[in-house]
Amino acid sequence: MADCECAQRGHDKAKRNDLRTVGLAMMVTPGFSIPLIHETYPGNRPDSKQFLTMMGNLKKRIRKISGKDVTITVVFDRGNNSKDNFDYLIDGEDMPFHYVGGLKKNQCETLFAVDKSQFTPLEGDGLEGQSTFRMSGFEAYGQKATAIVVDNPKLREGQLQGVMRDMANASNRLEELRKRLIARAEGDIRKGKAPTVESVTDSAKGMLSKEFMASVFWFKVTSRKGTVNGKEKGFPLLEFGTNTSILNGIIDRDLGKTVLFTDRGDLSDGKIVTSYRNAWYVEHGFRQMKDTSHLSVRPMFHWKDERIKVHIFNCVLAFRLCSLLRLELDKKGIQASTDVILDEMEKIKTVDTFFGNPDKPTKVQTFSKGSDMAEKIIGIYNLKEIYKVR
Structure with missing residues (x-):
């Protein structure tokens, strides 16, 4: 593998750290996820750095096809955010691109704190029950643009389920720790290293490491005096509980919200929201190509860059043809996924x-x-x- 640059050790979302990773960047159309361009790159290269290469290739491709500069709006997720990327997109000397992206919570805390009375209901298919707050001139990554806070009750419901699950797990672990400490203080447990106030505090903090848990839970480590082998000793004990008012504040302020960032201030809130959510088609494309039933990129029995790139080219080509097939069949009144079509024809x-x-x-x-x-x-x-x- 010494002469292979594509397959590298890197961050693997599937937690397969025993395998080398090959990076694949794709740009697809909304609606049917038709690949427009793709590129194979080393698996240890961050997405935010690969983004510049893809944008450069896109500009070259557009000029070659159209013979001129055109107006393009690029939609991408938070993983591609960087000041260099935003600067390159709006570079007026090299065919500027408009953008619709997302911001992380720690980049826009003030927007999460906006009262819901200032939100405006959204209209349109798939936007029922949702509302937005718009702020012009919001600054991020050296750019001043329009920020849109989207409040989505369905998203809040899903996130709340995750929070409640984390709370249940944390409560169970804290309760087990509390019982073990009581058992040691009463002499039922004598073996093992004796806990201290500091070690119990660190353990409790570790159990509350998931998002929001340290805010929702409170705990207190006390010490009870006792005698071991005739010597007086302190035994740490644990008390804990939850703060309902803080939990309600998190539900109201933090859950169900997404912040979008765009230089297309001329677009309506609904159009910006639907444009950003169209990035789902990229994720759909990657899921399709990871599926081992059809069009699967994996397993990849190649060890040289040239063969890896040809293998991925063939897989992307197959995916493009299937996406075009879905488009044609949709016009003929047949709506079905690629897997369903291939399964039925097989x-x-x-x-x-x-x-x-x-x-x-x-x-x-x-x-x-x-x-x-x-x-x-x-x-x-x-x-x-x-x-x-x-």
Whole structure:
């Protein structure tokens, strides 16, 4: 692997640190996730650095196709945020791009604190029950642009489930620690290293390391005097509980909110929100290519950069063709995912039937019976005529 630059040890989201990682960057269309450009890069390169390379390639591609500079709005997630990236996007000397991105909470605490009475309801498909607060001239990454705070009750509900799950886990762990300390103080546990106030405090803090837990829970470590082998000794004990008012404040202030950042102040709040959420199509593309059923990039039995890049090129090409197939079928009234289409078509088999004289039989080829959707696809593309079957 010494001569391979693509496959590198890096941060693996699947926690497969035993494997080398190959980076894949893709730019896709909204709607059907049709790949426009892609690039293979070393797996230890941060996304924010690869972003500049992709934007440069996109500008070259646009100029080559259109012969001129055009107005483009790029949508990307928070993982690509950096001052260099924003500076490059708005560079007026090199075909500036508009952008719609997101901000992390620690970059816009004041926006999370805005009272809900100042929010305006959103209108449009998929935006029911949601509201926004807009602030012009908000500064981040050296840029002054429009910030949109989106309040989404469904997102809050999902996040609250996670918070409650973390609270239950933390409470169980703290209770187990409390019982162990009592057992040691009463002499039921004698083996092992004796805990101290400091060690118990550190353990409790570690149990509350998940987001919001240190704020929601309170704990107190006290010391009870006792005697061990005739010697007086202090035994640490633990008390803990939750603060309901703080939890309610977190639910109201922090949960269910997303902050977007864009230089397209001319767009409506609803358009900005839907544009940002269209980045989901990129994630859909990556999930499709990680799926081991169809179009799978993995496993990759190659050890040289050239072969790795050709392998990924073939996978992206297959994904592009399937995305275009979905687009065509959608226009014909067939709405289905790539996996469903391929699964249904895979069930169609070619059947050879022989008639007449056994020495010189007549062979007739037919397709096996497929689902209603598969039969429609066969008719749309005249597959029986192409493959000369009945």
